[in-house]
Amino acid sequence: MKKLELKETLTNAGTKRPLSRFARRLSRAWQRLALPFDARVVVAVSGGADSTALLLAFDELIKAGRLALTLRVAHLDHELRGEAGAGDARFVAELAGALGYEVTIGRAAVGRRAAATRDNLEQAARRERYEFLGGVARGWGACAVAVAHTVEDQAETLLLALLRGSGARGLGGMRDRRPFDERGDELLLVRPLLQRARRAETSEYCAARGVRVRADEMNKDEQFARVRVRRRLLPLLETFNPRAVETLARTAGLLRAEADALERLGGDLLAEACREGLSGAAAGRAENGAKGRRAADEKGSLANETDALEDAPPLSVEVLRGADAAVLSYALRGWIKSGRGNLRRIEATHIAAVAGLLDGVRGGRVAELPGGARVERRRGLLLFRAGTAGAGKG
């Protein structure tokens, strides 16, 4: 196999030269994240400066004996960039080989999944990429997937969320460590560069290691909102506050902590409303058992309720009414997510409409949700109706 000719600085990473500052910071971040010294880690490498720097810094630490990770490099060619894309894949494969790590290159025709706008394309590419990374990691028995998001990414993510409109939950930043997805296994997603590393430093580090990274043309395409945020909005914000990037990233972290607290409290409220709701529903059924014709109607409804009961049980209106508006929002979102499987297309207005059912004393009212599901208020309970069969989940 033909090896890439690399500068001496790259292959001599194992000699007794002092560790670079960039690598030392990565080492500290790894410790702060409480990750094993000898973990099996998939590193997602696009070929751009951030992810290449992450790989090179892991490599520096491994060859200096500061970490004993087993790495596998993973790269997904989205087939959006034609020849350039194929060139990225080759670069990543050769770099991995030169450093001595196994590599998995994937290909996915993201462009063919019709995407309505450029930003939808970005989201579709992201979903493909994460499916790919999860597959590689699980197939290989990795404990974590490492991605190279930096402080700038955190700031840009916040600005994009702000432009879309969100509470703390949407504005809260990316986490530096979290479960990879909702599959419930132990696989982690980690972002060791997120707290401290700046984009200028990743470029610098790659250059210092003698590696010429790939240019990502998509990063110049101003049809992407993220690119306009980076090239136009952030520079303007820096005229107000030269430390805008760090400030925004810090705010994203604060909001994330606040959203987490509210999420937890929302969960507590939901549990309480379920407990009271189930006893209320049971009482309702007992009462109706005694009434002839209405009982037949109710039985039909109760049969419908039974499906929902497992995922989104009836909630006590009284319990919910006493709650803080913000905590209530989080509780309802969690409940709707259980009933529907996800929160796609659910906006603040839908949550507000459901919360509105709690006002006043009248039952029999309904709030419609996108996709056919709806929420009814009846007999002091909020009831989740999945709508047409199967429309609830998915």
Place this chain on the structure above:
Amino acid sequence: MKKLELKETLTNAGTKRPLSRFARRLSRAWQRLALPFDARVVVAVSGGADSTALLLAFDELIKAGRLALTLRVAHLDHELRGEAGAGDARFVAELAGALGYEVTIGRAAVGRRAAATRDNLEQAARRERYEFLGGVARGWGACAVAVAHTVEDQAETLLLALLRGSGARGLGGMRDRRPFDERGDELLLVRPLLQRARRAETSEYCAARGVRVRADEMNKDEQFARVRVRRRLLPLLETFNPRAVETLARTAGLLRAEADALERLGGDLLAEACREGLSGAAAGRAENGAKGRRAADEKGSLANETDALEDAPPLSVEVLRGADAAVLSYALRGWIKSGRGNLRRIEATHIAAVAGLLDGVRGGRVAELPGGARVERRRGLLLFRAGTAGAGKG
């Protein structure tokens, strides 16, 4: 007294022409705010479009019999704008007179209170203005002071807070109804235009009522961050999202609700930590009573504690340790505010330093606060030390 010549549209507001849309929206906002139909209200009028529109719309509603408010117009000449400022005051006085309302014009030499920067000048002017308005309202027995902040003001306030760096509390928007200040009486501050009214509409409405408003030269002075936000940042954001202003204002409202929930939870946590803390401190004193020399030392400390006890009682470390990070921050902020009198110059880093005292098992550690106060961890308690006499409060 010489009356201002006003167009017929102004003086005929009481005739049976249909209400303007702007006035109808104000009427609905007044109801939503649950304010009395016949309240006694001080309206703060600068002479600019927003506050002039607010006054004229109240006037339209009163003369059409839709509201029976008793209005007093209030205007503070900050003496920052020389002749133009005096002209503003004359305009407001004449307008009030022409409409038939009493008016109080104040003068305050804000410029002479040395302000380090233009933005500090803006804040000093704001404080003067609110002191003035509170004085007028209380002297006259008003139930509320009405100010004319619009949706744009809400969006701009959020952006300025974002640039400074904040969690939900700092980013949360202005409220449309709140106690005027912390004096604990019933006086309210209300912003009836905040939820719906746009700056373009206020200008339009004044023109429709035949009133030519005063131009505020300070609104063109780009040395003020707020002016740069308005003239440069908002227009750029609108290229991303044409509805940026409404989106940001809505986010400010969501974050405000979230901050309120966390504030309340922080208060609950603080109360619990105080309860456990007081019994812990009492237990400590009982224990120390039995020990000779150390008791003398402790007595000295306890004497210090007694002062703090009234404002910022000892807190149980154990209770605080179990809490959510975000709720803990709010609890500590509330505690420090009680001990110190306010939170001026207190940053997230100070709160984090105090929270850091909760880590590990070692006592005897200290976190310094700006202004001389500090927080000590001793015997399973957090203790607030006011520092040099009088440095704590103020």
